[in-house]
Amino acid sequence: MSTPASRTPASRHHKRPRGEGQWALGYREPLNKNEENKKNDDGLNVRQRIIDIYAKQGFDSIDPADLRGRMRWYGLYTQRKPGIDGGKTAILEPEELDDSYFMLRVRIDGGQLDLAQLRVIADISNEYGRGTADLTDRQNIQLHWIEIESVPDIWERLEAVGLSTTEACGDTPRVILGCPLAGIDSGEVLDATEQIQEINREFIGNPEYSNLPRKFKSALSGCPAHCTVHEINDVAFVGVVNEQGEAGYDLWVGGGLSTNPMLGKRLGVFVKPEQAADVYGGVIGIFRDYGYRRLRHRARIKFLVNDWGPEKFREILETEYLKEPLPDGPAPELPRGSRRDHVGVFPQKDGNFYVGFAPKVGRLDGDKLHVIADIAERHGSSRVRTTVEQKMVVLDVAPDQVDSIVAALEENDLQVRPSTFRRQTMACTGIEYCKLAIVETKASAANLIDELERRLPSFDQPLTINVNGCPNSCARIQVADIGLKGQLVVDEHGEQVEGFQIHLGGSLGVNAGFGRKVRGLKTTAKALPDYVSRVVTNYDTQKKEGESFADWVQRADEADLK
Incomplete structure (x- = not known):
C-alpha cells in the first residue's frame, strides 16, 4: 500500500517559485x-x-x-x-x-x-x-x-x-491631487503648484509610464489641514520643514483602499521641491518595473510596499533610480482642525477671502457650473478650485464682496455654511452609471442628508458619511466615521433589496485606521436614515468632552452601534 507521500508528483518537490510578473x-x-x-x-x-x-x-x-x-x-x-x-453586476458579461x-x-x-x-x-x-x-x-x-x-x-x-x-483612467498616473488653497493659505508649508505642473508635463501622456501594473494615484501638498488624504495615495508628497528651516516634502508610498485597504508608509526622507519630479519618477519607475503584473487584484503598489517594507523601497529608490541618497527628514505636523474640506469663509494671505461651498454629494450640472462661474466673476474672482471631498472653493473674494457671494451661492443651494451632514457626506457614482455598482448611491445619500437634517437639526460635530455602491471603495468607506458599502440584503419580508454593510469609526490624520466592523451590521437602503440617526444620537448622548465619533466607536457597546 502506497503512502500519501509516494503518490505526490515529483514536480511538487521541485516547484519553482512563481513570479509576480515583475519586469525588472x-x-x-x-x-x-x-x-x-x-x-x-x-x-x-x-x-x-x-x-x-x-x-x-x-x-x-x-x-x-x-x-x-x-x-x-x-x-x-x-x-x-x-x-x-x-x-x-457580477454575473453578466461586459458586453x-x-x-x-x-x-x-x-x-x-x-x-x-x-x-x-x-x-x-x-x-x-x-x-x-x-x-x-x-x-x-x-x-x-x-x-x-x-x-x-x-x-x-x-x-x-x-x-x-x-x-x-x-x-x-487606466493603468496610468492619474490626476495629481493638490490643495485647493495652494499659494493663498497663510498657514501652508509650501505651494506645490509648480511641482504638480512639472510632474504633469514630464509624466502624463509619456509612453515610458503609460503601461503601469494598475492605476497610480498621486498627491502633492503643503496644506496644514492635510486635505489631499496623503495616507491613502500610491505616492504622496507632504509639506514639512526640516531642522534647517527649509520647506520640502515628506515622502509616503503604498496607500490605497479598495477590497484590501492599506495606509501609506513614510520612507523617512526629505525631498526638496526641485527634487520632487525626479523622486516621483523614481517611485513610478519602481512601480512600473517591480510592480506585480501576474494577478490583477495584487497589482497596486501597496502590495509591493507591504512585501518589501519602507526600508527596502527607499534603498531601491536611492540606489537604482535616483543614484544618490536622500537625507532623512521629519514627519508631518498633525493636521490642522478636524475637517479637511475647506468649506466656509476664510482669509487668504493677501487680505482677500476664499469661499468654500458644498454641493449635495458632489452632484452638479452644466447650468449650475455656469451659475458658479457667473457668481465668481460678478464678485471679482477668476479662479475656482475642486476639493477631494466633492466640494468647490472660490478664491480671491474681496472683503466687501463676501456677504454678497455667500448669499448668491446659498440662493443656488451651494451651501457655504452647511450642516455637518451636507458638509461631510460623499457618494460614488453608483448603479445609475457604474458597471461595477450593486446599489444606487447619489439619491440615497442625498435623501439621507435631508432626513438627518430634519431629525438632528442641532448636531454639529465632525462626522464623515461615505456611501459606496460596491466593495471597491471609490468613496473611501474604510476611513469614514460611517462607511456604507453597497450590497444586496434581505429585508423584513425576506425580499432581496438594496442595502449597505456598515463600517464604523474609520479615520485619517491623528489616529488613522480602518475602524471597527460589527459582525452582521447591515441595513436596507430604506432603513438607512433610521440606522444613522440612531447611532449618531447614541454618540451625541454618550460622548465625552472632545471625543470624536471614531474614538467613541472603539469603546461603545456593540448594542449602541446596531
Whole structure:
C-alpha cells in the first residue's frame, strides 16, 4: 500500500517559485488579458483611432480591446446600461452591461480651474452630456451620456483652454491631487503648484509610464489641514520643514483602499521641491518595473510596499533610480482642525477671502457650473478650485464682496455654511452609471442628508458619511466615521433589496485606521436614515468632552452601534 507521500508528483518537490510578473526580474510575458492588451498596443495609441475611425463610424466600430481597455487611457468608460439590477453586476458579461454611452472624466490636476475652463466644461456638459457633471473625490469632473461621435470635438474644446482627459483612467498616473488653497493659505508649508505642473508635463501622456501594473494615484501638498488624504495615495508628497528651516516634502508610498485597504508608509526622507519630479519618477519607475503584473487584484503598489517594507523601497529608490541618497527628514505636523474640506469663509494671505461651498454629494450640472462661474466673476474672482471631498472653493473674494457671494451661492443651494451632514457626506457614482455598482448611491445619500437634517437639526460635530455602491471603495468607506458599502440584503419580508454593510469609526490624520466592523451590521437602503440617526444620537448622548465619533466607536457597546 502506497503512502500519501509516494503518490505526490515529483514536480511538487521541485516547484519553482512563481513570479509576480515583475519586469525588472525578467517576467516580460503577459500573464493576464489586461497585460496582453497593453503589450499588444499602448493605451495612448487609441486616441488616433477614436478620431479617425470610431468617431466617424460609430459605437459598433470600436474594437472590444479598445472599448473596455485602452479608451480608459483618455478618461472614457462605457456606462452601465439602464435597467440592469445590482444582482446581475457580477454575473453578466461586459458586453451585456455596456451601454453605448460613455462616462468622460476631465482631469483637474491640483483642483485648479479658471472661469474659462469651468465654462467650457459646463458647455460640454449641456451640449453632449445631458447636463451631467459630478465632482469626484479625486478633484475631477465626470460627465455622462457622452457619444463616441462627440469625443474629438470635446477634446478640442478642453485642450483649447488647457484641460485634458489624458490618463484620467487606466493603468496610468492619474490626476495629481493638490490643495485647493495652494499659494493663498497663510498657514501652508509650501505651494506645490509648480511641482504638480512639472510632474504633469514630464509624466502624463509619456509612453515610458503609460503601461503601469494598475492605476497610480498621486498627491502633492503643503496644506496644514492635510486635505489631499496623503495616507491613502500610491505616492504622496507632504509639506514639512526640516531642522534647517527649509520647506520640502515628506515622502509616503503604498496607500490605497479598495477590497484590501492599506495606509501609506513614510520612507523617512526629505525631498526638496526641485527634487520632487525626479523622486516621483523614481517611485513610478519602481512601480512600473517591480510592480506585480501576474494577478490583477495584487497589482497596486501597496502590495509591493507591504512585501518589501519602507526600508527596502527607499534603498531601491536611492540606489537604482535616483543614484544618490536622500537625507532623512521629519514627519508631518498633525493636521490642522478636524475637517479637511475647506468649506466656509476664510482669509487668504493677501487680505482677500476664499469661499468654500458644498454641493449635495458632489452632484452638479452644466447650468449650475455656469451659475458658479457667473457668481465668481460678478464678485471679482477668476479662479475656482475642486476639493477631494466633492466640494468647490472660490478664491480671491474681496472683503466687501463676501456677504454678497455667500448669499448668491446659498440662493443656488451651494451651501457655504452647511450642516455637518451636507458638509461631510460623499457618494460614488453608483448603479445609475457604474458597471461595477450593486446599489444606487447619489439619491440615497442625498435623501439621507435631508432626513438627518430634519431629525438632528442641532448636531454639529465632525462626522464623515461615505456611501459606496460596491466593495471597491471609490468613496473611501474604510476611513469614514460611517462607511456604507453597497450590497444586496434581505429585508423584513425576506425580499432581496438594496442595502449597505456598515463600517464604523474609520479615520485619517491623528489616529488613522480602518475602524471597527460589527459582525452582521447591515441595513436596507430604506432603513438607512433610521440606522444613522440612531447611532449618531447614541454618540451625541454618550460622548465625552472632545471625543470624536471614531474614538467613541472603539469603546461603545456593540448594542449602541446596531
